[in-house]
Amino acid sequence: MADASIGWWVVPVAVMGGALRVSTPFLFVSLGECITERSGRINLGLEGNLVMGAMCAYGTSYLTGSPWLGVLAAGFAGALLGLVHASICGLPKVNDIAVGIALMLFGTGLAFFLGKPLIEPSAPILPAIDFGWWSSIPQVHAALKINVLFLIGVALAPLLVWALATTRWGLILRTAGESADAARAMGYSVDAIRMRATMLGGFLAGIGGSFLSLYYPGSWNEGLSSGQGITAVALVIFARWNPMLCFFASLLFGGAAALGPALQSVGVSQGYYLFNAAPYILTLLIMIITCSPKRTLVGAPAELSITK
Amino acid sequence: MRLAKDSSTLSVCSPPPQGAPQGGREQTEFAATPSPEAANDTSWSFRTAFTDRIGGAAEYIIIPALALAAALIAFGIFVALFGKNPLDLYFYMYQGAFGTAFSWQNTLTRAAPLILTALCTALPAQLGLVIIGGEGALLMGALAATSTALALAGAPPTVVQIAMVLAGMIAGGIWIALSGGLQHYRGVNETISSLLLVYIALAVLNQLVEGPMRDPASLNKPSTHEIGAANMIGAIPGTDVHWGLAFGVIAAALTYILIFHTTFGFAARIAGGNVRAAKVVGLGVGRLILVTCFLAGAAAGLAGMVEVAAVQGRTNANLAAGYGFTGILVAFLARHNPLAVIPVAILLGGINASGGLLQRRLGLPDASVLVLQGMIFIAVLASETLYGRFRIFRQGS
Numbered sequence: 091m092a093d094a095s096i097g098w099w100v101v102p103v104a105v106m107g108g109a110l111r112v113s114t115p116f117l118f119v120s121l122g123e124c125i126t127e128r129s130g131r132i133n134l135g136l137e138g139n140l141v142m143g144a145m146c147a148y149g150t151s152y153l154t155g156s157p158w159l160g161v162l163a164a165g166f167a168g169a170l171l172g173l174v175h176a177s178i179c180g181l182p183k184v185n186d187i188a189v190g191i192a193l194m195l196f197g198t199g200l201a202f203f204l205g206k207p208l209i210e211p212s213a214p215i216l217p218a219i220d221f222g223w224w225s226s227i228p229q230v231h232a233a234l235k236i237n238v239l240f241l242i243g244v245a246l247a248p249l250l251v252w253a254l255a256t257t258r259w260g261l262i263l264r265t266a267g268e269s270a271d272a273a274r275a276m277g278y279s280v281d282a283i284r285m286r287a288t289m290l291g292g293f294l295a296g297i298g299g300s301f302l303s304l305y306y307p308g309s310w311n312e313g314l315s316s317g318q319g320i321t322a323v324a325l326v327i328f329a330r331w332n333p334m335l336c337f338f339a340s341l342l343f344g345g346a347a348a349l350g351p352a353l354q355s356v357g358v359s360q361g362y363y364l365f366n367a368a369p370y371i372l373t374l375l376i377m378i379i380t381c382s383p384k385r386t387l388v389g390a391p392a393e394l395s396i397t398k
Numbered sequence: 399m400r401l402a403k404d405s406s407t408l409s410v411c412s413p414p415p416q417g418a419p420q421g422g423r424e425q426t427e428f429a430a431t432p433s434p435e436a437a438n439d440t441s442w443s444f445r446t447a448f449t450d451r452i453g454g455a456a457e458y459i460i461i462p463a464l465a466l467a468a469a470l471i472a473f474g475i476f477v478a479l480f481g482k483n484p485l486d487l488y489f490y491m492y493q494g495a496f497g498t499a500f501s502w503q504n505t506l507t508r509a510a511p512l513i514l515t516a517l518c519t520a521l522p523a524q525l526g527l528v529i530i531g532g533e534g535a536l537l538m539g540a541l542a543a544t545s546t547a548l549a550l551a552g553a554p555p556t557v558v559q560i561a562m563v564l565a566g567m568i569a570g571g572i573w574i575a576l577s578g579g580l581q582h583y584r585g586v587n588e589t590i591s592s593l594l595l596v597y598i599a600l601a602v603l604n605q606l607v608e609g610p611m612r613d614p615a616s617l618n619k620p621s622t623h624e625i626g627a628a629n630m631i632g633a634i635p636g637t638d639v640h641w642g643l644a645f646g647v648i649a650a651a652l653t654y655i656l657i658f659h660t661t662f663g664f665a666a667r668i669a670g671g672n673v674r675a676a677k678v679v680g681l682g683v684g685r686l687i688l689v690t691c692f693l694a695g696a697a698a699g700l701a702g703m704v705e706v707a708a709v710q711g712r713t714n715a716n717l718a719a720g721y722g723f724t725g726i727l728v729a730f731l732a733r734h735n736p737l738a739v740i741p742v743a744i745l746l747g748g749i750n751a752s753g754g755l756l757q758r759r760l761g762l763p764d765a766s767v768l769v770l771q772g773m774i775f776i777a778v779l780a781s782e783t784l785y786g787r788f789r790i791f792r793q794g795s
Binding site (some may be wrong): 102174178182184185191194196198199200203317323324360362364371378381382383384 | 528530550581583586600605608609673726727730762772778783791
């Protein structure tokens with residue numbers, strides 16, 4: 091299957107193209123989780139938001155014919171799950187990690203339940219912008235077909251850095267994440283801040299899901315996301331709660347996830363499943379290298395339960 | 399990344415059912431979060447430490463039961479939205495789970511792996527660790543058990559079966575000990591790492607089943623060779639339920655003894671309550687974590703062995719049926735008490751078993767069981783907030 095003109099170069103080109111393409115869900119989920127965690131709460135359930143978002147996006151796009159309405163629906167579904175998470179975590183003595191696990195199971199279950207009739211039909215999918223028009227090599231052409239959602243995500247990362255650092259909203263959010271007492275002393279309701287942050291995080295994770303069903307792979311089935319949501323949560327820790335670093339980490343993970351299909355396209359089918367596990371292995375390795383039992387991680391919000 | 403074992407964050411984990419050891423946990427909680435709410439709660443929290451045993455035990459049964467009822471009502475409303483009669487739903491759920499001898503057998507067959515995978519979450523919870531990777535340990539256990547049986551082809555069945563049990567337990571044990579070890583020695587969050595290991599285990603299984611271990615005769619569903627009818631563990635005499643259920647009950651009982659009646663278990667619970675105190679009195683926390691996680695993984699690995707040797711007869715993708723994930727719910731609903739795991743696993747096994755009937759009679763998708771499980775999980779966690787709120791439970795004190 092290898093193209094004679096560029097030979098094995100197909101692999102790095104495909105990995106790079108894959109990084110641009112596959113990274114989008116990682117990017118949205120990690121940005122969403124970043125917002126939630128900066129407010130001092132962890133939502134492990136974003137895998138549920140991702141799958142639920144994918145299903146809602148596909149269903150809405152199929153029924154209305156507009157993929158962009160689908161994206162919006164996915165966001166709202168994600169925000170709703172975020173609302174559930176935040177409302178339960180707001181009760182005294184409830185553990186946010188456990189609620190995340192519950193919502194991960196609930197979100198995927200609900201998506202499979204409601205999405206049963208959506209496996210067969212095909213819905214209109216999102217358009218892509220062709221940045222590869224200058225090249226005559228089809229692989230480069232394919233690699234540079236970039237979806238608008240990815241561009242939105244790319245713009246969102248620096249916007250979030252700016253908003254967290256300089257705006258009033260960002261300051262209040264960070265205060266809740268660093269010291270709940272300080273936020274209370276200033277007269278803010280910590281629960282209300284975290285609820286908004288969790289809903290916003292859920293909204294973004296839902297949009298990440300819409301990318302899965304409406305662009306790549308571009309259909310709805312029950313095996314659509316296997317663990318991309320949880321990988322993205324781990325990625326936030328690796329990125330030290332910095333949205334820009336989340337962006338670069340997402341590219342890295344997207345590239346890792348594209349390795350299996352890229353190698354398969356040049357005829358290397360040995361170890362296909364192991365290469366598909368590359369993002370998980372990479373996540374684990376990165377966590378082993380960058381975590382330490384001795385010190386608190388730099389940049390970790392002080393109120394966060396997993397780093398306290 | 400380090401999971402704080404001595405702060406409020408893990409209040410949901412490992413609340414010992416005896417009530418008494420809980421006092422330490424609650425007190426440290428105040429030190430960590432001096433919120434007005436916590437200050438108001440001081441009165442009852444100190445009282446739970448010395449509260450009447452019977453009143454406390456009743457609370458640990460009645461509140462989860464209320465949560466379960468709330469989830470069932472919510473699920474009834476949910477199916478009513480799709481035009482199904484909730485009363486039909488409850489009837490068919492009961493029929494499918496406990497209504498006939500056949501459904502009892504179906505329920506108990508499903509409960510067996512659930513007991514074992516629940517122990518995979520309940521055991522580390524004693525140490526304050528949230529392990530959710532039982533599915534991965536189950537798959538590795540199944541793979542190891544199958545490989546052992548295939549390698550020992552021709553040996554007497556008893557030898558093969560014992561070797562399969564050991565191989566399954568060791569493989570599963572190593573898989574979860576990996577998460578525990580990474581948490582202790584590298585500060586890697588064990589919840590995330592154990593879930594990542596599920597996906598890695600699935601990839602290893604698919605790779606082997608579709609590659610080197612594939613039986614060329616399995617066309618539609620790539621599988622390994624069969625372990626052979628002689629090596630299958632049969633039914634418990636007088637029943638149609640396989641021996642896996644006995645394995646599960648014995649494992650749960652042994653775990654209970656280990657946690658509540660040995661110095662090892664006592665040390666583990668101290669470390670789970672306050673890791674600093676454990677270090678001060680000279681407990682080897684690292685060893686506690688590794689051994690506990692190994693045993694936890696061994697239980698889930700045994701579940702994998704049981705699924706191969708009693709149900710499937712070979713390894714294929716069918717094994718990733720979600721027993722590991724339902725096991726997490728069982729453990730939380732049982733409040734990580736190894737004995738409570740048994741009835742809860744039977745209950746959840748029943749809900750799983752009724753899925754088929756709901757599909758046939760009510761036309762509900764197979765995922766409806768997942769929705770109900772998610773609702774139960776959410777209700778159970780939300781009910782955590784109710785503990786200590788009811789005066790009626792502590793009139794004895």
